[in-house]
Amino acid sequence: DTAVSQTPKYLVTQMGNDKSIKCEQNLGHDTMYWYKQDSKKFLKIMFSYNNKELIINETVPNRFSPKSPDKAHLNLHINSLELGDSAVYFCASSQERPGVGQPQHFGDGTRLSIL
């Protein structure tokens, strides 16, 4: 009964490859997010989708492309992986309503290592 699940948990690959990370939430939330946590544990938002519509796109290289087939899923595809992409990627979801701050529920993260 995992609320926000990400796959894979670990991803080790070579520079230049293309890879995808999948995220699914069963909380009925309408907003999903991708965050990147670097080696110093600093967390930064990358993207946010609300009802399959891209809402937040923080200066992320074009090599990163999110895709939301429905409001329960938000996948992240990364082209031409670079060494600097090594990090932990977290998916999160929340139920956003105007003027009401809702807490976000996080997955356990995908640890991406680029060789």
Add this chain to the structure above:
Amino acid sequence: AQSVTQLDSQVPVFEEAPVELRCNYSSSVSVYLFWYVQYPNQGLQLLLKYLSGSTLVKGINGFEAEFNKSQTSFHLRKPSVHISDTAEYFCAVSGKAGGTSYGKLTFGQGTILTVHP
């Protein structure tokens, strides 16, 4: 735009001692405030949140935090810590927008709390 500063990168403390993890924020708009905890190799778990109303908020695992608007702070406290509280703690803010805020969270750098026996 918002920013969050967690004033201590590491806080060592002995078991059953009180602890305070400090968080200051900067924002041009009113904010919602959150504390999250991250255990090793896990995602973030919400400890507590301040949306409005009483400035003292209580969360899970015996933690509480106080919102101080004049000092733009949201410090986290626990009167008596356990070994199991050893983790990294993140303070976060999101701006209240006129419309939907879409919950963009800005995080602090994290504070590693280590509880020694």
